Structure formats: structure tokens, C-alpha cells
Amino acid sequence: MRKFSYLFILMFILMMVASSTAWAQDGLDTGDNAWILASSALVLLMTPGLAFFYGGMSSVKNINNMIFMVFMCISIVSVQWVFWGYSISFGGGDIGGFFGGLSVAGLHGITPDSLSGTLSEYTFVAFQATFAIITVGLILGAVEGRMKFNACLLFIVLWATFVYDPVCHWVWGGGWAGNLGILDFAGGTVVHINSGAAALALVLLLGKRKGANVRPPANVPMVALGASLLWFGWFGFNAGSELAADGRAAFAWVITNTATASAVFAWVMSEWIYRGKPTLLGAASGAVAGLVAITPASGFVGPLGAVQIGIFAGIGCYFACVKLKAALGYDDALDVVGVHGIGGTIGAFATGLYTTQMVTGPDTPNGFFIGWDAAGLKQLGLQCIGLSATWAYAFTATIIIGLVLKYTIGIRTTEEQEDTGLDITLHGESGYHLETEAADTLKV
């Protein structure tokens, strides 16, 4: 404990030093700054939205555990981001195109006057923090009902540090992927393929749940509520990723909504034709699949491209959840691989098909389906490099983190805990007390 207090004192001194190095700058655009601050709040709301989305799909005996794990991502990653996450992702130069340095650890030297483009650097720090938070949260839907809580908390901080932060640096922080010209507007690779690949790795290490513990969703209306909050927050995610309050931000807003709406319809029609009944759970899942797929493409593709990406996402993710999972046999409880891994892959690939100079100007080529030329094909190749590299790195690094946890503190709960439910055994609280009042007595 004493060591910790020294650490805190050191942090405090660093903060004091940092706060004395303020200098005045102009170039801040108040409109941009205001929009991105608002976007940061929108994206932060996505994480509780995700918690409800996942919680509603959990077994009723694990619903608190699921919401709690996702909620703890806000608690842990917010602080990790300030300590070193922002520095590895964006700060302090570039180490081999792979990591940022540690020179802005603790946000050292960043003052209220520091700028990032036309934004206050703190606005940028806040906005990007919310992405790091939700990306870790996305993974946890896969592990419903069988992950130890202490292992989960350690996983959150390790994964954010060794997987999210480097991949974020590759694409947006001046690393190799961004320099190569791989297009990812708001996080198809960084957020979705990254979390989908990690989910696959983690469920392979954890193993399957017992058949009797695979329960139907506890609360489908809560899933719909969560999906709606995600949809709402996603406007900050995609339109905010323009990092300015300009026409392209408005464009990304419309593209996002269009693709998502198309994906809802495509998913519902798929299950209606394939299984005979349309479901609310399907509509909520289709919305998230569409949001995921349009994420990398939202600042690059036109409105009709967005409709097509939405349709691909709705149909592709539906069959990934229903067919692919069953065929490969992994127990991805809430379909993180099917929705985020596959949806992100569809989006990252389709960005190379539909990106248009109508939106981007001459800086990037037309996509293959727009220009039908060699430049489009090259862009498609770059997209494939980006998505394959993310799948490979995230999967491998997650396996390593998972193995370290497995052979130190252990990652899997006991069979007895899983049968009773993690809410009672790990947290001592039930999600619902719907029995008659006489069943519980207040202990004074």
C-alpha cells in the first residue's frame, strides 16, 4: 500500500509540473470543439447502452454480472487512458509505427491551451477515451456466465494497454496502417474487428458453457433499449470522428443512419424468410450490425453505398450468428464475433468498394465499385491488409493475455457458481426481486 502512495505522490507532482507549462495558442475552433465535446458524451453513453444490450440478452441469473463487467470498463479504462493509454495511442511520437511513446503519460504537458487540430487537446483526449472504453466492453458479451470477475477486471486493463492502444496507434495515431493509406473512418478495424477477434480468442480459452446454462434472453425489451441507446450514441462515434462540425460530419450522420436502417430491415427479412418469424431481438441485432459495418465507411461512402453496406451487414451478420457459430462450434454467448468481427470485416472491406471522391476529394482514390480502376483495386487490397493484420494481432495478443491470466489467477468460474448464477455467487445480488414481499426480510 505504501508503494501505491508513493506512486500517487509522484503522479501528483507530475500533474503540478504539467499544469505550470501553459501557453496561449489560437486556432481553436469553438464550433468544432463544442461538437466533439458533445460527441464524446454521446459515445460515452454507448457503453451503458451496450451494458443494457448485453444484459438483456444474458441469462436472468447473470444479468447483473454482465452489466457490471461492461460498466467497469468505464471505471478502469477512463483512468488507464489518462495514465498511459492516450500516450501509447496518440502521444509522444512513434515507435516503429507500432506504439506511441510514454511522453504524455499522465497527460503530462497537456494544458487547457494545448491544441489538437482545431480542437482543445483535452477534447480529443476525451473523445478518444470513450472509444477505448467501449471497445473493451464489446468483447465481454462473448463471455456471459463463465468469467471470473477479478480476471475480467485485469483483462480490461491488460487488453486496453496491449491491444487497443497499439492498434489505435497504427490507424489513427500516426502508425503504419494510417501511413499506408488504409481507410478506417471511425473504427471498423480499431474497434470492431479488434473486439470481435479478441472475443473469439477469449471464448476459445474459456471453453463452452454447460448446455443447461445457455438460457434464453432475460429481457428482450432491455435489449431493444440498449440497441436504441447505441444507435443514438453512434452519431457521436461516426459523425464525431470527422473531428470537426462541418459538412462531412453531417454527411457521416446521414450515412450512419441510412446504413443502420437498411441493416435492421435486412436482418429482419433474413430471419423472417429463413426461420418464419420476424423478431424484435433480430431488429435490435440488425441495428448494431449496421452501425458496426458503416463505422469504417461513414466518412467515405455515398448514401447508396451505405444502403448496400447495411444490407450486406444485416444478411451477413445474421448468418454469421446463426450458421457460422454453429458450424465452427465456439460458444460466443452474445455473438460478438458474428456482429462485431464479421460486421467490422464487411465494413472495412466494403469501404474499399464504395469510397468516393465525391466525399473525400482527390486525396483518396475512388473505391473499386465506384471507379472500376486499378487505384480502387489497390485500395481494396490495402483494406484487406488492414483487416487481416487487425484480426491476426488482436487474436494472438488476446490469446497471450488470456493464457497469462488463466495460469496465474484463473479465468473460468466453477461449475457450481455457473449453475447457481454469477449474480448470486460472485456479487451476492439478484437482478430482480419479483417475488412476494414476505420472501425478504430486512436485517437491521
Added chain:
Amino acid sequence: MKKIEAIIRDEKLGAVKEALKAAGVAGMTVTEVKGHGTQKGITEVYRGRQYAVDLISKIKIEAVVDDKDVKTITDTIVDTAKTGSIGDGKIFVSSVDDAIRIRTGESGLKAI
């Protein structure tokens, strides 16, 4: 005295309750129950995963009545709770030795 236990569809509770009141049944106890009979259950599908729901929620109405009223009351229940499809439920009739009203201590027919 006879006890009538009728297991009926959830959605028929309102109609049966009103019909029993109209037929002069003084009191009844209603319970939400789960079970299955000839109707073997239904299948729910969530994201392509099928769950067999073989215990279906039903309503159980219990009423203790005078022997002479049994026929009228069971007929009333059959008339109001019937849809003609599988899953309409069942009625069980059994003998009751005694009944006692807690407030007054009265027993037998006076207590029901």
C-alpha cells in the same frame, strides 16, 4: 363440499372470473402456474438458437362450492374457457372435508 380446480389459458381468466361471479361463486383463489398436458410445449427462437418451452404458463382457479352447484359451475367454466384448440386446460373436482372461516370460526358450507 367440492373443490373445483380449473387450469385454463392465461387470456381466459377475465371471462371465466366474471362468469363464475355471475354463477354465484362466493370466493376463488387464482394462481399463476406452469405445466403441460397434451400440448407438449412451444419453441422460441433467439438469433437462430432454439429453446423448447415445455412448461407453459397457465392460470389455476380454485373454488370450493356446494355439491349441488358443481355441474353448473364446471359447465360455466367449460363454456367460457373453451377455444377448441389444444391447450384449453382441465378441470379437476375433489371432495373437501371441511372449511373454516378464520375471522369467525364458522365451519362447513357457512364458511365458503
